[in-house]
Amino acid sequence: MNGLLGYVSCGVLWLGLVVKAPDLLRHRHDPYLRAICAVLGLAGLCFFLGASPTVGAVNRVSGIPNLAAPLTYAAITAYSAASQILVTLWRGGPDVHRTVRRWVLAYAGVVLGIATAFALGEAPVERRTDLDIYYATTPYLREMILLYLAGHLTAAAVTAVSALRWARDVRGWLRAGLVMLGGGALCGAGFSVSKLTAVGARWAGPDWSPLGTDVAQSAAALGALLTVAGVLTPLAGPRWTQWRRAWRTYVCLAPLERELDDILARRSLRLPRPRWSSPTTRLVWRQTSIHNALSHLDTYLDRKLYDETLRAALGATGDPERAAATAWAVVIAQAARGEASVAAPVPVRRPAPAGESTWFQERAPRPDALVRIADALATSPLVRGATVRATTPTTERSPAV
Numbered sequence: 001m002n003g004l005l006g007y008v009s010c011g012v013l014w015l016g017l018v019v020k021a022p023d024l025l026r027h028r029h030d031p032y033l034r035a036i037c038a039v040l041g042l043a044g045l046c047f048f049l050g051a052s053p054t055v056g057a058v059n060r061v062s063g064i065p066n067l068a069a070p071l072t073y074a075a076i077t078a079y080s081a082a083s084q085i086l087v088t089l090w091r092g093g094p095d096v097h098r099t100v101r102r103w104v105l106a107y108a109g110v111v112l113g114i115a116t117a118f119a120l121g122e123a124p125v126e127r128r129t130d131l132d133i134y135y136a137t138t139p140y141l142r143e144m145i146l147l148y149l150a151g152h153l154t155a156a157a158v159t160a161v162s163a164l165r166w167a168r169d170v171r172g173w174l175r176a177g178l179v180m181l182g183g184g185a186l187c188g189a190g191f192s193v194s195k196l197t198a199v200g201a202r203w204a205g206p207d208w209s210p211l212g213t214d215v216a217q218s219a220a221a222l223g224a225l226l227t228v229a230g231v232l233t234p235l236a237g238p239r240w241t242q243w244r245r246a247w248r249t250y251v252c253l254a255p256l257e258r259e260l261d262d263i264l265a266r267r268s269l270r271l272p273r274p275r276w277s278s279p280t281t282r283l284v285w286r287q288t289s290i291h292n293a294l295s296h297l298d299t300y301l302d303r304k305l306y307d308e309t310l311r312a313a314l315g316a317t318g319d320p321e322r323a324a325a326t327a328w329a330v331v332i333a334q335a336a337r338g339e340a341s342v343a344a345p346v347p348v349r350r351p352a353p354a355g356e357s358t359w360f361q362e363r364a365p366r367p368d369a370l371v372r373i374a375d376a377l378a379t380s381p382l383v384r385g386a387t388v389r390a391t392t393p394t395t396e397r398s399p400a401v
Helices: 003-026 031-050 052-062 068-091 096-120 141-167 172-204 209-252 254-259 261-266 279-296 303-317 320-341 359-363 367-379 381-388
Strands: none
Touching: 003 031, 003 209, 031 052, 031 068, 031 209, 052 068, 068 096, 068 141, 068 172, 096 141, 141 172, 172 209, 209 254, 209 279, 209 367, 254 261, 254 279, 254 320, 254 367, 261 279, 261 320, 279 367, 303 320, 303 381, 320 367, 320 381, 367 381
């Protein structure tokens, strides 16, 4: 295999392995994680051992011409077994462990057969890229080549059929991962078919070496890319979706935080802004800031204004949730202005009797309603009108004592 292509493909696969390694260290007894890491690690090893510079180095250091070939074939066989085991574990079932053992035993036999055939055969001429075709008619080496290609083709075909058939029954990121994994297995099958076709042509006389080298290598590289994407997509996809939703919510809450910005700054209610953090962490930070400010405004919230605005918004929109968000937006905006106009630096609060809660605590908007309140602050004509028509009694009202 071309050195650059082999090492790039290896790097992509081992990068995926690096991503999953921390999870494996934390859950080292999880067979599913071990299968994922085995697929990524062995697939990368196949490309690493199959690269021309690595082939030359292994042969030179060992002193055995073409020793790199059975090592590469054994890695391909182990990868084939790991791929099928991954799909088996992924899907589960009552006989999953028995099926896994059967695949392990079957492909252990294939690896043993590859080693035995190479030991019995003779390959004195080093071939770094086309050993399959060059020695296609050599006794024992011929059987070794057919054995590894047949084993790889069988596992690739079974993996492709299992993954694509299962993909029809699921949705979301799992389906996307299965489709890509099935596509990678089909490319792997294309690798084996190309090799077998070139070997068959060698038996018949014509030289179809490019089919067994260039075409097969391209199919294997594409298969590697699809495999790593298929393995990581069901794992990374939900997290990416969570981050996207968190970021969207974080952005949507900006108008509400801006409305409370003066209080947060004057009363030192805002925690230090997190840097280099995930969208989820940023969202928690913004929600905490908003909650701190609303808790501070507890005694400034006008229940009568809330009820009046709620009735007006409900009559205008007919949507209870939207009307409640609009009422909260008006009350919060007015309370923020009322708090800013109070001369006392800290409001005097009257604690609620034991076992009772304040009106705000009883009616406080849920976290999911904060987004609607922020949207009302930014877009609702009722909120803008109430803000403009702020009356003297409202702005000069002192907190309850």
